[in-house]
Amino acid sequence: MFDFREDQIKRYSRHIILPEVGGKGQKKINSASVFLVGAGGLGSPCGYYLAAAGVGRIGIVDSDLVELSNLQRQILHSTKDLDRHKADSAKDTMESLNPDVKVELYKERLTSKNILDMLKGYDIVVDGSDNFPTRYLINDACVLLKKPYIYGAVFRFEGQAMTIIPGEGPCYRCLFEMPPPPGMVPSCQEAGVLGVLPGLIGIVQATEVLKLILGKGNLLKGQLLIYDALEMSFRKVKVPRNPNCPVCSNNPTITELIDYEEFCQLRR
Numbered sequence: 001m002f003d004f005r006e007d008q009i010k011r012y013s014r015h016i017i018l019p020e021v022g023g024k025g026q027k028k029i030n031s032a033s034v035f036l037v038g039a040g041g042l043g044s045p046c047g048y049y050l051a052a053a054g055v056g057r058i059g060i061v062d063s064d065l066v067e068l069s070n071l072q073r074q075i076l077h078s079t080k081d082l083d084r085h086k087a088d089s090a091k092d093t094m095e096s097l098n099p100d101v102k103v104e105l106y107k108e109r110l111t112s113k114n115i116l117d118m119l120k121g122y123d124i125v126v127d128g129s130d131n132f133p134t135r136y137l138i139n140d141a142c143v144l145l146k147k148p149y150i151y152g153a154v155f156r157f158e159g160q161a162m163t164i165i166p167g168e169g170p171c172y173r174c175l176f177e178m179p180p181p182p183g184m185v186p187s188c189q190e191a192g193v194l195g196v197l198p199g200l201i202g203i204v205q206a207t208e209v210l211k212l213i214l215g216k217g218n219l220l221k222g223q224l225l226i227y228d229a230l231e232m233s234f235r236k237v238k239v240p241r242n243p244n245c246p247v248c249s250n251n252p253t254i255t256e257l258i259d260y261e262e263f264c265q266l267r268r
Helices: 006-011 022-031 043-053 068-072 086-097 115-119 132-145 197-214
Strands: 033-037 057-061 102-106 124-127 149-155 158-164 223-228 233-238
Touching: 022 197, 033 043, 043 057, 043 086, 043 197, 057 086, 086 102, 115 132, 124 132, 124 197, 132 149, 149 197, 158 197, 197 223
Parallel strands: 033 057, 033 124, 057 102, 124 149
Antiparallel strands: 149 158, 158 223, 223 233
16 A cells, blocks of 8 residues: 555564554655764664664764774764764664665764755754754754754763754753853763763654654653653653744844854854
8 A cells, every 4th residue: 555565564564563653654754854963972873763764864964983982872883983984884884774764974064054955955853963063053053944853962871852843842042042151061072971871862862753754742842851860760841932032033133044163152
């Protein structure tokens, strides 16, 4: 009925027998396109499971090379991939897992000049970045393009995630109107991160992507999910939409992309 090949029926059988998915839902997944910002700690598990699920087209932007310290958590890469572009390594892993998936690569740094062109051809964006300038850049670009995106972040033993649907709920700036002062929040390189933590948050992001594609379940829209690995606890915090948000309010003051390193006070 849905024109699946025999091998696809076997591959996606556990989805197809779910009443909430079925053949129609699996076709939606196969026809969807998702853009991953980063093939690191969050992008690896998210991308791996989206490829396994059969998301038809996945874009990856990452300009970094695979380092030995990445392998403690970044499951798209292995020891043989050291010093390769993360994007190349990620593509090989995902396409070997599922040949149905087309992975498109952008081996460059995401900037205000190139992000709109990159994102415009994709349905959903996943934020797997690890710094504040990129998070604000992704947020503002997605709001301008009206693209839904899934935010995620990890730090030491704690992770968080939220689904942002421009026009329907709060954006990242509603959650964090201003970035912290430079040096206030150490990076994972400086503070460390439990290796399994990005796996859990990345899979939460992948779950939100699939629910969004299928139109099923309750999304983390207007809710920040916070996970504490040491306490093994989850909690949700309601995030209201800021009526004076500079980018997503009815009267925004930010109507085009800015210099985000300068905004985060990182540019000297």
